[in-house]
Amino acid sequence: MTGVFERFGALPDFPFRRLAAMLAERLPPDGVPVLDLSIGEPQHAPPALLAETVAAQAGTWNRYPPPGGTPAFRSAVAAWLQRRYALPEGMLDADRHVLPLAGTKEGLFLLPSVLPAKPDAAILLPNPLYAVYLGGAVLAGARPVPLATTAATGFLPDLDALDERLLEHTTAFFLCTPANPQGAVASQAYLERLLRLARRHDFLLIVDECYAEIWDEAPPAGGLQAAAATGGGLDHLVVLHSLSKRSNAAGLRSGFIAGDSDLLARFGRLRAYGAAVQPLPLMAAATRLWQDEVHVEANRAAYRAKLDLAERRLGNRFGFYRPAGGFFLWLDVGDGVAAARRLWSEAALKVLPGSFLTMGSVQPGLEDDPGARYIRLALVHDETTIDGAFDRLIEVLG
Ligand SMILES: Cc1ncc(COP(=O)(O)O)c(C=O)c1O
The missing domain is CATH 3.40.640.10 (Type I PLP-dependent aspartate aminotransferase-like (Major domain))
Known part of the structure; x- marks a missing residue:
């Protein structure tokens, strides 16, 4: 058996490190504040x-x-x-x-x-x-x-x-x-x-x-x-x-x-x-x-309101569907890497390309990467911020 480090060497870098490296290739537009929907880190307040x-x-x-x-x-x-x-x-x-x-x-x-x-x-x-x-x-x-x-x-x-x-x-x-x-x-x-x-x-x-x-x-x-x-x-x-x-x-x-x-x-x-x-x-x-459970119910209601917003704003763009659970949108944009690059360089919006979440690159021979067409958006911010992110998404990707 090869050593752990050699085996790890065959893996791609962790998705967020890959994303950081990819986005470092280009600057976001001047003066536009960065909106980060790439990571599933809740921004609602924890209970007191x-x-x-x-x-x-x-x-x-x-x-x-x-x-x-x-x-x-x-x-x-x-x-x-x-x-x-x-x-x-x-x-x-x-x-x-x-x-x-x-x-x-x-x-x-x-x-x-x-x-x-x-x-x-x-x-x-x-x-x-x-x-x-x-x-x-x-x-x-x-x-x-x-x-x-x-x-x-x-x-x-x-x-x-x-x-x-x-x-x-x-x-x-x-x-x-x-x-x-x-x-x-x-x-x-x-x-x-x-x-x-x-x-x-x-x-x-x-x-x-x-x-x-x-x-x-x-x-x-x-x-x-x-x-x-x-x-x-x-x-x-x-x-x-x-x-x-x-x-x-x-x-x-x-x-x-x-x-x-x-x-x-x-x-x-x-x-x-x-x-x-x-x-x-x-x-x-x-x-x-x-x-x-009180804080959990409030949390769930806040996410539901954001799904309502997503439904209103996205309609059937990008194959939008309402996820039964979790707080991510999985949007079919044709080419996830290209879309993530454009959203960053044209609108300072950080999203994760779907192919960074698959094993495509470590399984040579896997023809169809099931993440390649997608981007993942984490609906972790407040509604106003997410609404602003949808503005940018629609403006750049149509
Ligand atoms: C599917 C899934 N499982 C587990 C975790 C790990 O969560 P934690 O280590 O914070 O409990 C995450 C974090 O994003 C996740 O997305």
Whole structure:
């Protein structure tokens, strides 16, 4: 096996570094303030209880936080999951089925490194994807296999197209629902089918539910509901949730992983060696945030209003559709890289080309890059700012 650094050398730079390099080639127009819709960093204010709780816990900064988190954090999470997904009483044991993460990014990155081995191990990834899944698969020395998620597949991996032989080599399947970047949501039936496949072929189903609380019409189904419906406990399943988008707290670096107790035991062992651990005052704030839904409802309403605005302003331009979840627009502009360059150099508008979110460039032979025609816009600013961004978008791209 080649070294980690050599394997990483084969990857493109992380999408935002690539974007910075591309935009550095040209200057935006003089005197036009930059509008940045490229990154999914919420600009709504975090709830006051975050800072209040951190201040109230100042007496615990001297302590090393436990990598497994506090019992209060784990039980707040288990109680939230049970309420949110109407799980049967007793299905989740807060001590065996929940671990905190210093942001879900680190969990997604390290998880592939604790999977039981298989010969010629493959990790199946949606394409386009959150690039961290790819980095994690490569770190672990597994073969990343892209599953194109296009308009034709409903922007989710097509389960009918999976090759049985490939599944025998598969150690993990990453699913993102609501999907970043397209906002598609997997139904409970889809999740149940995928979980059955995971059990039949002995791979781990990793469901990234980072955007689960930002939804338009109906709350997205979750992996744990599929587990409740199929029986068999939490075997072969983990779900990951984050406070970054739900509570506008990306800087808190707080999320959790819940699911398969054997996998979590392995993961806990790995993390105890050196993973980032969340400080106690921050974990206390995270605990409070999982106990409060008022700020989450307000947040959701603010995103809905921005989707209304997008619908009014864009109509059916650029293949606009209203995403079922998340806060991204995935717009078909013909050539995403060319459009992103023009929006920057002609209107100081930063957006992410869809091809920076795909595995196109690391999978030679992949003919159709499913992101090539698209740009991704993050609706994270206030309505007035977003309205101004739509002005620029329409002026430049028509
Ligand atoms: C799909 C997806 N998953 C996970 C994350 C990581 O979130 P965090 O590490 O802030 O919890 C992001 C961040 O943008 C994301 O888009």
